[in-house]
Structures are given as C-alpha cells and as structure tokens.
Amino acid sequence: MHSFSSFHAKSFLLLLTFLCFINIAVTEEGFCSAPSISDDTNSNNQPLYAKVTNPTLSPSHLQDLPGFTRSVYKSDHALITPESHVFSPLPDWSNTLGAYLVSPAMGSHFVMYIAKMQESSKSGLPPKHVERFAFVLQGLVTFTNASGTGQTLTVDSFAYLPPNSEHLFESDESATLVIFERRYSYLEDHIPEPIVGSTDQQALLDTPGEVFQLRKLLPTSLSYDFNIHIMDFQPGEFLNVKEVHYNQHGLLLLEGQGIYRLGDSWYPVEAGDAIWMAPFVPQWYAALGKIPTRYLLYKDVNRNPL
Template identity: 65%
Template sequence: MKIFHSMLLLLLLGVWLRPSNSDFVSADSCPDRDDVELNQAFGGINHLKPKDAQNKYIKVVEPTLAPIHLYDLPGYTRSVYERDYALITPESQVFSPISGWINSLAAFLITPAMGSHFSMYFVKFQGNSSAAQPSKGVERFVFVVDGQIQLSCEGQNHLIQADGYAYVPPGTIHEIRSDGSSMLLIYERRYSNEVGLKPELIVGVTDVQPLLDTPGEVFELRKLLPTNGVYDFNIHIMDFQPGEYLNVKEVHYNQHGLLLLEGRGIYRLGKDWHPVQAGDVIWMAPYVPQWYAALGRTRSRYIIYKDVNRDPLLHPH
C-alpha cells in the first residue's frame, strides 16, 4: 500500500511539473493599483470595481478547469482530515441550502466542530439572493470570489465585485444581496471584545491595499484589515512567484483558514506533504508545522485567516 501511495504521488507530481499552456492566472494579468476604479456616484453607491476582475479566480469557481483534476475517478479524493489540520479539495466540498439565506447554497469548510474558533464557508448566490444576519456577537468578513454583491450597511450602499471585500462588525445590521449569480468566501467568529472598543465597517479592494514588508521572506503580503488592537483577526493575501517558498517553517498558536485562489504548489502540514491547487481549502490548528512552496509557471495567491491582537492565555481557543 505504501508503494502504491508513493507511485501515485510521483505520478501526480510528474504531471503537475509538466509545462502547461492552460496554467493559472499570471501576475501580469492582474490589475495594477492604477487600474482600480473607486467611484462614489450612482445615487450614493460606493462602486468598488477592480478592472478585469471578472473570472479572475475562475479555477475556484470551476475547479474542473484546473490543469489537474481527478474528480471522475471513483472514490478518489485529495481531501484529508487530521487532528490538527484538514485539506478540503473541491470534489469534497458539499453545498446545500442555508437557513435564512435566500436562493443560496453554502459549503461549510471549517467550523468549531474541528476545534476552530471561527467558521469559514463558501456561498453561491443563484440570482435574486440575499444573506441572513449573523448570530448575536458574531463578526463577518465577506470576500467576493466571483460576480458582484450589493452591501447595505449604516446608511450606505456598496457595490462590491470580484476581489473586493467587506468586514461587518458584530451587532451591525446589514443586507447582502445579488441579482445575479456570484460566489462568496465568508469568515465568521464571535468577537473577542477585551479592549472595550468596537471595530468599524471596512469595505475595500484587494489590489488597492499596499504591499507590506516581509523581512526574511520573498512573498508579497497585503493585509485587508487594520492592524490595530480593535480587530481580533486579520485576513492576509499572500502572493508567491513560481519557485518561491516560505523561509520560516511556522509553528505558532494562531489558527488559519486558507483558500488557494490561484496557482499550485506543495503544502507541508505536520509530517505530511500535499500537492495543492486553486480551489483547495486548508484548516490549520494551533502549533501544526506548516510550510508552502509555489510550483508551476505562474504565481500562487492565497487568502488566509489569522487570529491576532489577543492574549492566547486569556483566549486559548
């Protein structure tokens, strides 16, 4: 059995490393900061539109377009669930109706049933769709993977397209709706209010955010939320060119929920090494060893949740 698994892994790696003319979205095709339009017209609607954002993350929305997929092989999956991590690949993501959401299907990817203190899930809007309110005390982060949504909150209306996002503070009444089809990635957690302050509504576009210094590393980093102590988590966008990898082999108390948006590579989780590609989701528990290297011919990009700004002694979970 070990020989079979080794041969299968070598086969997969051999195919993955083969040049492909239908590879993932390249860095050159991504919008520059100057290509992003921020208009506050149209009857008070804040229009956040990255140019050429349509279908930017198409291999998340339509995973069978990825260069390598074995979804038709009976019984086969790359998904793995372990005590301190999980890899949930597209063929294992189960969508179903979600209570309170209209014309919507959801796939819960990470939940407290795993031991996490947050939830991470996909939502597919099917047209004339709307979201339910989160539970009391729960904060919500919405990332638009595909399509567009309208967010109404605090007397303002925001049109958010693919690669745009919104953070909604706990206890904030809001409406999320879409006339057409769209796909969302949502993170939710119960807000840890040890500092006695209330976070603010945040609406933004990924590629507008500045690149931050990453001492000792080569990847590009953007943080989508403010780094001050009011916020108890942040969302990072991390970009790797082919052949780049994490220098640090991380072991830390923070939890992670990751979606690979573009590209492919190898992720070390604990003692295991997993080939990963766009559309894959990874849950990382505290202190699991973790490391990533980008493969292929074009960049890797992933979005990742990280809890921050709270004392782990006071907030162990």
C-alpha cells in the same frame, strides 16, 4: 566472439532507440513530462479566481475515478478540496447555497464557508456577537450597510462587519463569496469599525527574511481580533520560516499551485483548495507551476491566548 559482438550491437541499437525517445520527450513535451495541473491560459482567458469557482480535479486521469478525493482531515489540520464540497441552503439566506469548509467541529474557533448566491438572492445576519468578513470570488454583489448606503462589490472586494451590525448582501445574478465568521473577543475601550475595500487598494508590506508579497485587508489595531492576509508567491518561491505558532489559520488558495506541509504530511495543492491549521501544527508552503500563487489567509491576532 561472434555472439559477444552481436550482443554489443543489439545493446547499441537499444541505446540509440532509448536516446531517440528521450529526444522526442525533451523536444516535444519536456523531460519527464506529465499532465499539467494548471491551465496556462488561466490568467489570460479566464476571470480572476476562475479556478476557485470552476475547479478541476488533478491529475486529470483521476477525474472520473469513483471515490477519489484529495481531502484529508486530521486532528491538527485539514485539506478540503473542491470535489468533496457539499452544498446546501444557507440558513437565513435566500436563494443561496453554502459549503462549510472550516467549523468548530474540527476544533477551530471560527467558520469559513463558500456562499453561492443565485438570482435574486439575499444574505442573512450572523448570530449575535458574531463578526463577519466576506470576500467576493465571482460576480457582483450589492452591499448595504446599517445606514442604508449601498455599494457594488466586485471580484477581489471585501467587507468586514463588526458583531451585531445590520447589513445586507444582495445579488441579481450568480455570485460567489468566501466568508469568515467568529464570536468577537471583546476588549475594553476598543470597538471595531466596518471596513469595505479591495485587494488592490491595500499596500504591500515589508516581509523581512521572506520573498512573498503581503497585504493585510484589515487594520492591525487592537479593535480587530483577526486579520485576513493576501499572500503572493512567484513560481519557485517558498516560505523561509517553517512556522509553528499558537494562531489558527483558515486558507483558500485563489490562484496557482504548490506544495503545503502540514505536520508530517506534504500535500499538492491548487486553486480552490481550502486548509485549516490548528495551533502549533508545523506549516510551510512552496509555489510550483508556471503561474503565481495567491492565497487568502485568516489569522487570529491581538488577543492573549490565555
């Protein structure tokens, strides 16, 4: 009887100790706390899209693990994370390093790359019949069109150039662009025009059945064979439709973090991550963390898949 009571007393003490630890965890760090992927001060103390141009590995305890990467390449999708970017001089550009994140070698019909312009840098022209879309992630860029008119592009600004358009991007200091290029799919009696703008100038569009906010950066007319969408999610919001379609996507996560489903795989993602989605790969996203998610999405449109 004595040993039975002693056993219960010890069990009670262990239970109290355990509850004490639980209380500490809840009151000081939160239940089941773990190192945060996001910096809560990001939106207050850092420039817009700072984590794209100054990424960090997550979780933090894996930052210095040799050989570690979250990047994945499969036949119908790829996740390319910042720790595996490989930069080299961009052909025909001066003082500019580029990292290709999506290319036809994967099976895509477009390229997506990061261009890091340095002091006194200039862009080159894409190949013949190739259209270009450039979006400023960091710094200031001077854009000059075919008529010689120049204007300054700041973060969140963009320019679309139809195929065979003379143009120039220049930077006196460091600047970072994400660029999409593809061979234009000509359509009789439809000619695309150059477009220059910024995200905040684009109207919010209706998204029936969905909760995210949507902006389209290019016109939806038949002259344009792709569009660039800016999609915003509040923490906890997610796509309602589990999409499977013929369109290809190239995606760059600009802010926030979440979970992306691609095929049968589920990937934690954060600002700075790039994704390629082949036709008909199942896809779905949910925003997590404490700050909103924003991503930039390439989508081919307005052409018969035949």
